[in-house]
Amino acid sequence: MIRKNPSPLAWLFACLLLSHSAFAVDLEIQGSNTVGAALAPMLVTAYLEQRTGHKVSEEGTGKENEKLLTAKDGNSRVSVLVAAHGSSTGFKAMAAGHADIWAASRPAKAKEIQSFSDRADLTSMDSEHVIAIDGLAVLVNPANPVSQLGIDTLGKIFSGEISNWSEVGGPNRNIHIYARDDRSGTWDTFKSLVLGKRYSLSKAAKRYESNDRLSDDVSQDPGGIGFAGLASVRNSKVLAISDGNAPALKPNQLTVASEDYPLARRLFMYTPGSRVTPMAAGLVDFALSTEGQAIVAKSGFISQNPIAVKPDFDATVPDTFRRLTAHYQRLTVNFRFSRGRTKLDNKAMRDLRRVRQYLEQQGRSADDLMLIGFADRQSNELRAQLISELRALSVRKALNELNVKDVAYTGYGHYMPVGGTGSPRNGRVEVWIRSR
Structure with a gap:
C-alpha cells in the first residue's frame, strides 16, 4: 500500500x-x-x-x-x-x-x-x-401481526420448511425471504445462530450486500421477512426472539449490551x-x-459504556430474584463464560475497566455493586449453584486487581436462563448497582 x-x-x-x-x-x-x-x-x-x-x-x-x-x-x-x-x-x-x-x-x-x-x-x-455490540434484528413488514418467533421456527422459515405466515399465527400469505450475501458477517452470524447444521437457506431467498437496502425492501413487502444489523431497522418491524424455553426478547439497549438477546453479536x-x-x-x-x-x-449500535437500567421483569422472574435485586439497578454489561469455564475473554477484560470508570464518574464505590452469577443447567442444583458462585467470584477477584475491592457476590444457579439448554449465554455474571 x-x-x-x-x-x-x-x-x-x-x-x-x-x-x-x-x-x-x-x-x-x-x-x-x-x-x-x-x-x-x-x-x-x-x-x-x-x-x-x-x-x-x-x-x-x-x-x-x-x-x-x-x-x-x-x-x-x-x-x-x-x-x-x-x-x-x-x-x-x-x-x-x-x-x-x-x-x-x-x-x-x-x-x-x-x-x-x-x-x-x-x-x-x-x-x-x-x-460495538449489535443485535441481529429479524424484520417484517409493519402491518404483519406476528410479534415473536423462536429460533427453531426462524430456521424453518428461512429454509422454506414453513412457507406461509398462517403457519405461525399470521395471515394466509406466502412468506418471502430476504438474506444477506455469502460474504457478509451478518450472514455468517445468522447462519451460525439460526440455521446451524440443521437447516439450509431457501434457494428462493433474495440476497443483499447492503443491510439498509434489505430492510427497505422488507418494509415494503407484506409477506417479507429478513435480518439485518440493529442500525438498519429503518421502517421495518422488529420481532422478539426466543431461544428454547427462555422468554422472547426484543433487541434493546439492555438486552443487546448484556448479550442476553439471542441474536446479539459483537x-x-x-x-x-x-x-x-x-x-x-x-x-x-x-x-x-x-x-x-x-x-x-x-450510529444506532449499542455502546459498551455502562449505564444503569431498571429491568422490566416478566411473570417468569422468581420472587426470590425480585427481592434480591429490589434496591438495585442493572448495569448494561455482562461477563460471559464458555460452558464450565471461568476465564474472562478480551471484551470482559476491557469491561472490568469500564465498570471501574463508571464508578469513578458516578461517584460510587465498590460497596454499591453486586455480582450475580448464573450457570447453564447441570446434573443437579448444587453443582449449578457452585458454578454460578465461582463465576461471580472470578469477576470479583478481577475487580480486586483493579482496586475495586471486595464487591458483594452471589450465585443464582441454573435458574433464569436466557438461552436454551447448553447455550453459553446462560453462563454469565450480571452486574447490579444499588439504587440511589
Missing part, C-alpha cells in the same frame, strides 16, 4: 483519474458492511477531526459501499479508505497487506486465526478489539498485532474510548 501525504492538487488528480486501489491513503479499513456503512466512517471522521483539528470531507470512490475520508493535516492531507464488502473480504485484504484494519461483524474463524498465526494472534487483546476491528500502524492503533484506541463509544451509540 502507498503511504504518503500527497499535495491537495495531487490528491484531487488521483481521485479523478485513478481507481480506488491506487489511492494514496494513510489508513485502509476493509470488511463488514455492518461496520463500514456508517459506524466506521463516523469513527474515522471524529478521530481525524480530533487528530488534525480540521473538518473531514467524505466522498465515494466510484464503487458501491466504499468511502474516502480526508482532512487537512498541516501542509498536507490525511486520507482513510473504508471499503465495506463483507467480513470475509476484510480478512483477505489484511492478510494480503492491503488493509490496516479488518472490520468484522463476526469473530475470526479458526482457519483465519491459523493462517495468520505466523504474523499475529488474532485472539489476543493486541489484535482483537470489540468496538462487532470487531482486527489489527495485525505488533505490526499495527500508529494511525490504525490510534483509531482503535479512539473507538474503544468513552468518546468513541458515544459515537457507537449515535
